[in-house]
Amino acid sequence: MAEAIRILVADKLADQGVDYLRGFAGIEVEVKTGLSEDELAATVGEYDGLVVRSAAQVTAKALAEPGRLRAIARAGVGVDNIDLEAATAAGVLVMNSAEASTITTAEHALALMLGLARNVGPASRTMVDGGWDRSKFVGAQLAGKTLGIVGLGRIGQTVAERALAFDMTVVAYDPIFNAETALDGRVKLYRDFDQMIEAIDVITFHVPLNEHTRGILNAERFARCRAGLLVVNAARGGIVDIPALIDALDSGQCGGAAIDVFETEPPEADDPLRRHPKVLLTPHLGASTAEAQEAVSVHACQQIVEYLRGEGMRGAVNAPGVRLDLDPGQMKYVDLARRMAQLALPMCEEGIAEVTVRVCGADLAAAADTIERIAMVELLNSVLNVPVNMVNVKLAAEQRGITTRTVTEDDARSGSRLSLEIRSGDEMRHITGRIGDEGQPRVMRIGRYAMDIVPAGTMILIMNEDRPGMIGMVGTAMGDEGVNIADMTISRHDHTAMMVVKADGRPGDEVIERLRGLPGILKVAEVTLGEVSSEENPAS
Structure with a gap:
């Protein structure tokens, strides 16, 4: 009987995701949330799969002794909480469920943009405090404005489609795209971020945090942008240089910022962003809808089951291009x-x-x-x-x-x-x-x-001088050792030849050594391959 697949759920998932895992015979599921780094390191090697959201920190230390661990599924998009280098070195596949929260994340970026343009946050606070000041909160109309999107993946394209419906002009910066336009010519693509920053009224980010994107919007870029630029970041903390953002807000070069993500979450109580009147903040709500919570949980659990059962590979982060489907x-x-x-x-x-x-x-x-x-x-x-x-x-x-x-x-x-x-x-x-x-x-x-x-079964590869008697000598030697030849293929080139001999069963080492000692033999190697099976999944 095959050994059960063991999966650890180390973060709180929607019930539908855990129920999906528990619906399979042959899969054992344990839910252990709130594990420390040491606790995760001590237990993760006992499982074939690990499912996390953003709270569990899957560090290099946690993966130092991976044991039987083969896959980590992140219920969500970002994998900042997973040490990809350590996972890759350990041969552990990391997957994310980017597709499941695309619409929800795009909608939140648009909500931040709309709220920022119309001063919804401060106007609401004034009303709650008993005030009524219409003139103080005159906003900006988005129709006719130019939106710059950094990162035109699934989320970026979804934002673009909806911004176009607002009658905005949409441009984008994404070095991966090798074209002048995207979305059927409706979105102009820039190859140079500095050129784009000079041509936009609003900027929104939809890229991961890496060495290329960290601090991409800095003091130098703020100096180049149009006065009053609106900044939206619902991607990853660290993409926008926060001290440079504060300076730009104070000078008026930046007209306002809507931030959903932070390098340290939650940010400190005295973080200057919390107190700035031109900043709209939300506590990392990009994927926080009931629909998305269920979708990413189920999607991540589906992915890890498919991979561990050898049925497919979706959303691979550290093995791009590999497919089992x-x-x-x-x-x-x-x-x-x-x-x-x-x-x-x-x-x-x-x-x-x-x-x-x-x-x-x-x-x-x-x-x-x-x-x-x-x-x-x-x-x-x-x-x-x-x-x-x-x-x-x-x-x-x-x-x-x-x-x-x-x-x-x-x-x-x-x-x-x-x-x-x-x-x-x-x-x-x-x-x-x-x-x-x-x-x-x-x-x-x-x-x-x-x-x-x-190429199947036991095969003996023999390189020899191309001269009379070699085939008979090899056949006699193998026959004397009780090895039956099932098939023999011979090819000649430039006074040498190669024999590929298929044997019924694996010959002993003494047979190989005897063949190597025959006159005229240049090289002998034995290879045993599996039999051909149309049902086998070779990549599993």
């Missing part, structure tokens, strides 16, 4: 990559310095990153003393100076195929394969030798 044809190429890497290993006696994965065929483009990673896992697990997986394999390669790259090609004349090029020492090793018409994996070339073999 590939079609059967693509999955066969993922499996082929694993088999080809295992066959290539005996050719890499001087270690691995560089790996190039060539994926040919338009139908394989979506699987290219998954194919690369699975090949690298097979190559590195044989030479490293620590296990690697699809999550940490690229980091492991980088740390050891191994260069990796994937090249995608589309050559209709030659059909779909896969090649691995591995630099070992001063030599480049090649292996090429494809999926045959019958749906089975086939290796078409190993190094200089043309082949047509199904």
Whole structure:
């Protein structure tokens, strides 16, 4: 009987999320909220999966002994509370549920923008205090104003759509976009943030906090902007330089700021933002609607179950490009990559310095990153003393100076195929394969030798001098040792030859040593591969 999947819920989730987890046979769920860093570190290795929101701090210390932990699901967008570098190094997949709270977060940014433009916060406070002062709170009309959006992902695009409905002019800065416009030409894209800041009346941020975005709106940028710029930040604390913001508010260069996120949450009681008359504050409410709370909880729980059961991978933060939701044809190429890497290993006696994965065929483009990673896992697990997986394999390669790259090609004349090029020492090793018409994996070339073999079962690779009697000598040696030859493929090149011998069962070490001692034999290697199964999910 298969061992149960164990999942720890370390933050308060909507009941629907926990109920979803508990609805599966074979999944054990424990809810432990409020764990300290030490408490989380002591227990997390007992679970296959961890589900958190923003309160639990999944630090490097908490992940120092990951044990059986394979995945962390963040019920929400930001993963600031998870040490991604430590998780990746430990081979732990981190996922977020960005899609589930997109509309709610975008709506809150718009609410802040509207409230800021119309002085809703201070006007409300005046009314609560018994006052009535219409002239003091004259606001600004948004129609006709220019909104600058930093980050045109799902949330940024949702904000843009709704701002366009307000008759605003919408522009955006997002270095990832390689185009002049977005949203069917309705949003102008800037490649230079400084150029955009000079052309807008309102700015809103929808990007993560990283080395590129920290303090992106600083004193220098405030000096370049139009006087009276309205600032909205419902993304991450730290994106706006707060001392520079306070100075700009005081001077009038910034007309007002609406802030939902802070570097330290909650902010200190004497934080200057709390007291400033031009600032509208909310306590990190971007995803705080009943609908979003339920959606992100259920979505995160669905993601972690899918991954731990080998059924899919959605929202991966530290393994971008990897997919398990590939079609059967693509999955066969993922499996082929694993088999080809295992066959290539005996050719890499001087270690691995560089790996190039060539994926040919338009139908394989979506699987290219998954194919690369699975090949690298097979190559590195044989030479490293620590296990690697699809999550940490690229980091492991980088740390050891191994260069990796994937090249995608589309050559209709030659059909779909896969090649691995591995630099070992001063030599480049090649292996090429494809999926045959019958749906089975086939290796078409190993190094200089043309082949047509199904890479499965026990295979003995023999390089020898191309001279009479070699086949008989090999057959006799194996027969004398009681090893039955099930199949033999031979390829010749430049006075040498390669035999790929399939045996019924694994030969003993003494058989391999005897073959190596035969005259004319240059190299012998044994590789045992799994049998071909159309039901297998190669990337799980």
